[in-house]
């Protein structure tokens with residue numbers, strides 16, 4: 001039977017940087033597409049980040065295809081508001097067909113119309129291909145640790161951290177050795193009785209390198225793997241590339257220069273009042289900020305039965321192996337090199353959207 005509703009070439013779910021970069025290339029390929037996003041305004045997850053957050057990569061290497069990011073205050077490490085105005089101008093400049101807010105609940109096969117069905121529980125859209133660019137931010141991961149249900153103090157994930165003010169003179173633990181942990185701890189160390197708790201000692205990049213290195217190294221790692229298959233740690237961080245993954249942002253550098261950038265090993269368990277350290281000593285704590293990362297937000301893809309046990313999707317250059325009409329952008333190295341960074345989102349779209357366009361041509 002003829003479909004009652006139109007069938008788009010592509011529906012993109014998510015209008016963060018990954019969705020915008022894909023939209024740029026779909027528009028250039030003159031495909032009939034729309035972008036659906038569940039947030040009330042532009043910016044993707046960036047609209048929820050803490051106000052003092054700064055980019056770990058300079059504006060010059062944090063740009064999406066076609067348009068440079070500028071920074072009112074500091075070109076070397078743009079502020080959050082620079083990123084938000086950049087994304088807002090980007091979608092307006094390229095007149096990307098973004099409709100919001102729509103919270104997509106499911107993507108399913110529609111055999112009758114030989115396409116995919118995207119639904120938010122009320123409306124249904126049909127498309128020949130679907131791009132999932134839903135990011136990781138809405139799926140924060142908190143370490144499972146004994147006693148976490150009993151702890152009466154405040155526990156928040158870095159995704160919901162809004163700034164140091166609320167922790168003035170409080171006893172706070174920042175848990176996690178990534179960029180969020182470093183930046184949040186550096187801020188809190190100035191105003192609170194804060195400790196930075198990490199399982200492994202944090203690895204700092206040299207002062208003179210920025211997020212670009214993270215991108216280049218991820219690209220190199222993927223290239224090496226593609227050539228020799230196995231993930232061989234030794235070549236993953238090829239000899240001359242600087243070691244480490246924490247970018248020495250201005251606030252992190254300041255904390256280090258004040259001798260504040262020290263860490264404690266992970267505590268054993270939580271109690272009602274606080275923590276029990278590995279030496280058995282108990283300490284009462286006011287708040288814990290979990291900077292323990294994120295998992296990909298893929299719930300809406302469950303009906304396609306493509307989510308593996310490791311909560312990822314098997315993809316080749318972004319295309320789902322089990323459902324060729326499904327494509328993923330963003331999320332991180334497992335989809336394409338550094339695709340969870342701004343520069344990586346642009347490069348992944350430039351490399352993989354042409355394959356999606358080709359796929360649709362062959363399908364028609």
Ligand code: FAD
Pocket residue numbers: 013014015016017018019036037038039043044045046049054055056057062102103104105133134135136137138180211297300329330331339340341342343
């Ligand atoms: P998102 O920005 O999360 O966009 C996904 C969009 O899809 C969101 O609007 C989301 O609400 C929406 N969505 C999700 N599920 C649904 C659904 N079911 N239906 C409809 N819409 C949905 N990268 C850098 O390059 N430089 C940095 O300095 C940097 N700093 C970072 C600091 C922090 C604290 C974090 C968490 C990340 C940082 N990143 C940085 C990494 C990266 O840029 C961000 O994670 C970025 O948000 C990823 O963009 P994205 O488009 O993949 O996902």
